Structure formats: C-alpha cells, structure tokens
Amino acid sequence: xxxxxxxxxxxxxxxxNAHNLIEKLMSLTNSYPAVLNSFIEENFxxxxxxxxxxxxxxxxxxxxxxxxxxxxxKMNRSLLALGFGxxxxxxxxxxxxxxxxxxxxxxxxxxxxxxxxxxxxxxGGAEVAKRVKExxxxxxxxxxxxxxxxxxxxxxxxxxxxxxxxxxxxxxNYLVINVSSPNTPNLRDLQNEEFIKxxxxxxxxxxxxxxxxxxxPDMSVDxxxxxxxxxxxxxxxGIIATNTTIDYSLIPNAKNFGGLSGKVLQxxxxxxxxxxxxxxxxxxxxxxxxxxxxAEEAYTRVLLGATLIxxxxxxxxxxxxxxxxxxxGIIEKLKRDGFNHISEAVGKGL
Numbered sequence: 001x002x003x004x005x006x007x008x009x010x011x012x013x014x015x016x017n018a019h020n021l022i023e024k025l026m027s028l029t030n031s032y033p034a035v036l037n038s039f040i041e042e043n044f045x046x047x048x049x050x051x052x053x054x055x056x057x058x059x060x061x062x063x064x065x066x067x068x069x070x071x072x073x074k075m076n077r078s079l080l081a082l083g084f085g086x087x088x089x090x091x092x093x094x095x096x097x098x099x100x101x102x103x104x105x106x107x108x109x110x111x112x113x114x115x116x117x118x119x120x121x122x123x124g125g126a127e128v129a130k131r132v133k134e135x136x137x138x139x140x141x142x143x144x145x146x147x148x149x150x151x152x153x154x155x156x157x158x159x160x161x162x163x164x165x166x167x168x169x170x171x172x173n174y175l176v177i178n179v180s181s182p183n184t185p186n187l188r189d190l191q192n193e194e195f196i197k198x199x200x201x202x203x204x205x206x207x208x209x210x211x212x213x214x215x216x217p218d219m220s221v222d223x224x225x226x227x228x229x230x231x232x233x234x235x236x237x238g239i240i241a242t243n244t245t246i247d248y249s250l251i252p253n254a255k256n257f258g259g260l261s262g263k264v265l266q267x268x269x270x271x272x273x274x275x276x277x278x279x280x281x282x283x284x285x286x287x288x289x290x291x292x293x294x295a296e297e298a299y300t301r302v303l304l305g306a307t308l309i310x311x312x313x314x315x316x317x318x319x320x321x322x323x324x325x326x327x328x329g330i331i332e333k334l335k336r337d338g339f340n341h342i343s344e345a346v347g348k349g350l
Contacts, residue, residue, distance in 0.1 A: 003319030003320060003321070004319075006319075007317075007319065010022075011107065014103065015103075016102065023074055026074075026078035026079070027075055029081075030078055033077075036077055036078065036080070036081045043081060043082055043083035043320070043321070043323065044060070044061075044080070044081075044324075045060075045324060045327035046060040047327075049335075049339075050331065050342050052307065052343060054285060054307060055141070055174050055237060056173075056210075057141040058141075059140075059141060059308065060085050061083070061327045062085055062302070062306075062309055062330070063085050063298065063308075063310075063311065063323050063326050064085055064086040064309070065084050065088060065310065065315075066088060066289045066310035066311060066312040067088045067089065067091055067143075067178070067214075068091065068118070068145075069312050069315070070087065071089070071090060071118075071122045072089070072127070072128050073128050076138060076142075080138065080140060082320050082322075083327065084140065085140060085141075085308075085327075086140050086142065086173070086308070087138070087140065087141075087142050088143035088176065089132070089144055090122070090128075090144055091122065091146065091147040091178045091181065092120075092122050092128050092144065092146055092147070093146075093148060093150075093164075094125045094148075094149055094160050094163045095124050095125075095149050095151075096122065096123050096127065097119070097120060097150060098121055099118045099121025100117050100119035100121075104117045104118055104119070105117075106258075108254075111262065112262050112263035112293065112314070113251060113260060113261065113263050113264040113265070114262050114313050115254060115258050115259065115260050116244070117182075117183045117257050117258030117259070118183055119150065119183040119184055120147050120181065120183065125167040125168070129171065132171050133171055136172070141173035143173060143174045143212075144176065145175075145176040145178050145214070146160075146165070146168070146175060146176065146177065146178060147178040147179070147181065147184065147187065148160035148187065148190075150184055154189065157190060157195070158195075158198060158199055161177065161199060162202060162206065165211075166207075168209075169206075169207050169209065170209070174209060174211070174212055174237070175203075175207070175212065176213075176214050176240060177199065177212070178243075179191050179195075179196075179214075180214050180215050180216035180242075181243060181244070181259065182216070182243075182258065182259045183258060191215065191216065191227060193230045196227055196230050196234075197234050200213075200230075200231055200235045201234050204234070204235035210237035210238065211235065211236060212239065213227075213231040213236050213238075213239055214241075214242075215228065215239065215240070215242060216242060216244075217241070217247075217265070217272045217290065218245055218247060224241075224276060225275075225276060225280070228280055228284075229279075229280075229283075232280070236284065238286065238287060239276065239286055239287070240310070241273045241276055241286070241287075242268075242269045242272055242273065242289065244258075244261045244265070244290075245259060245260050245261075245268060245269075246258075246259060246260075247268065250268070261312060261313045262291060262293075262313035263291055266290065266297065268290070268291075269288070269290025269291050270290070270291070270297075270300065270301065273286075273290075273304060273306070274350070277305030277306075277347070277350060278350055281350070282347075285307050287307065287308045287309065288301035288304070288308075288310070291313075292310070292311050292326075293311070293322075295326045295327075295328070296329070296333075298326045299329065299345075300349070302330070302342065302345050303345055303346075303349030304347070304349050305346060305347040305350060306346065307343075307346055330342065
C-alpha cells in the first residue's frame with residue numbers, strides 16, 4: 001500500500017472522523033483471517049533476538065500499541081496484522097461515557113504531532129469486557145488500560161478501578177492504572193502517594209494479573225520517583241512513562257487544553273524516562289512511550305532501560321510499515337553493537 005497517497009486523503013478529513021473510518025475498516029477486517037494472515041506474514045517480526053518473557057507472557061517483539069488508539073478493543077486482530085508485539089486497549093471506564101466536546105483531536109503535520117482532549121470516551125467496561133472475552137487469549141499479549149468515570153468523585157475513585165479489575169480479571173496479560181491523562185478533570189490529582197498506595201493494596205488483593213502504573217511527563221522527577229516507588233513497593237509490576245504532556249509551549253498556537261503527543265513530546269519523554277530509569281530499571285519492568293517514531297528512537301529507549309516500547313501518534317504519520325521498520329531496525333542495531341538478545345541492551349546507555 002502507498003500510505004503517503006492514503007494519508008493525503010485521510011488528512012483532508014476531520015482527524016476524529018478519519019480515525020473512526022480507520023476503526024470501522026479494521027473492525028470489518030477482523031472477520032477475514034485470510035487477508036489478515038497475509039499481512040501478518042509480511043509485517044510480524046518474531047526474531048529470537050527480540051523474544052522476551054515478561055509478566056509470564058511471551059512478547060515476540062517489543063513494539064506495542066499505546067492506549068488511546070483502540071479504546072474499545074474493536075481493531076484487535078487487524079492490529080496484530082500490523083506487526084505489533086502486544087496491544088494495549090482503553091482507556092476504559094466502568095460506565096460508558098461520550099467524552100469531551102468536539103472538536104477534540106487536532107493534527108500538527110509539520111510537527112508530526114497531535115493534540116487530543118477525548119476525555120476517556122468509550123463504551124464502558126461491561127461492553128468492552130464482553131468483546132475481549134470473544135478473542136482472548138490473542139496470539140500476542142494484551143493490556144487493559146483503566147480509568148475512572150468523569151462523574152465519579154475523587155473519594156470514590158478506587159471503586160471505579162476495583163470494578164474494572166473485576167470486569168477484566170483473567171482476560172488480560174496486564175492491567176494499567178491511568179491517573180495521568182490531562183483530559184478528565186482532576187484526574188492527575190490522583191497522582192499522589194496516599195492514593196496510589198491505597199489503590200495498589202486494594203487491587204493486588206483481588207487479582208493476580210500484573211498491574212502497571214502509567215505516569216505523566218509534567219511532574220518533577222523527584223515526585224515521579226516517589227510515586228513510582230510507592231506503587232512498586234505495594235505491588236506494581238511495571239511503570240509506563242509517559243502519557244501526553246500539557247506543555248503547550250512545544251507547539252506554536254497549540255490549544256490550551258488536552259494533551260500533546262508525537263514528535264514534539266520525544267525529547268521531553270526521553271529525558272524524563274532516562275531520569276526515572278536511573279533508579280527504577282533494576283527494580284521493575286519499564287515501558288517507554290512518547291514520541292517514538294523510528295528504530296533509532298526505540299533503540300535509544302531500550303538502552304535507557306526500556307524492556308518494551310509503545311507507539312501511537314507516529315503510526316498516523318508514518319503508516320502501517322512503522323512497526324516492522326522499528327523491529328527490523330532494532331535487530332540491526334543489536335547486531336551492530338554486539339548484542340545477541342535485546343535483554344543484553346536494556347539499560348546499557350545509563
């Protein structure tokens with residue numbers, strides 16, 4: 001496929017309408033395994049140099065889809081055909097919610113970046129869990145990213161996460177606590193040690209599924225480290241860094257709401273991840289996300305301590321060959337640097 005040609009058409013559409021069109025097409029393709037198998041054969045890289053056992057599951061390659069692209073787990077098998085080593089669905093809330101007012105998705109092609117203020121729009125935990133049960137287990141690991149409903153008070157937030165863990169119990173390879181999105185009012189206020197401690201104590205008592213914490217890039221490194229250590233000490237099996245940023249100075253004339261992702265987040269996310277990794281990479285599994293758009297950047301994150309990486313915005317600008325290109329590029333760089341396996345490279349750049 002000539003993605004540059006397709007992109008010209010897609011970029012003439014409203015960004016959210018373009019995404020919805022892609023979702024519908026890929027959802028339909030789920031029902032055509034013969035078509036998907038040809039794409040899997042072309043795109044899926046399962047080289048032994050990349051294969052890792054993490055959270056008790058086999059990750060054939062380290063490139064995953066970040067949460068936010070497939071909120072309702074509708075594109076599942078079609079996304080596998082793009083070559084992803086794992087998929088993260090969500091963010092999902094207990095009750096369905098429509099999200100924030102439109103327009104709420106904006107492209108900045110010249111910066112290869114996007115800005116979104118979706119606000120956890122999704123079909124709700126019960127509906128998405130029903131769908132996941134139909135295809136779980138998938139041939140690659142899946143993560144479920146969970147958050148609280150907008151109407152849920154801060155005092156009752158833990159109840160929302162508890163409900164979601166119960167809904168998705170045993171139909172995931174890992175769960176992700178999202179308290180770092182900028183698009184739900186006061187959600188980031190839950191990025192505090194008292195709440196995180198109480199939350200992980202509660203959730204780890206009701207499920208054996210690995211639970212990870214996803215954090216924002218806009219807090220101080222010291223605060224982030226304190227928060228991550230609290231999570232790890234109370235049962236978190238990994239940290240995902242980072243979510244979108246509210247540093248609107250990164251793009252001239254950016255909106256003053258929502259979160260920025262893509263190329264403009266790359267340096268900020270990389271530097272933030274590096275500082276966290278100096279202390280955390282020997283303690284837990286680290287997943288790096290934010291502005292990763294090439295094998296070079298992905299490999300840099302691996303050297304900085306990332307066992308896994310995730311992409312989202314770059315998929316919009318670079319197209320469906322992105323995952324394959326990153327995986328092949330990582331293999332090339334591992335061989336260049338004398339590593340026999342990706343695990344040998346993790347953290348070597350710290």
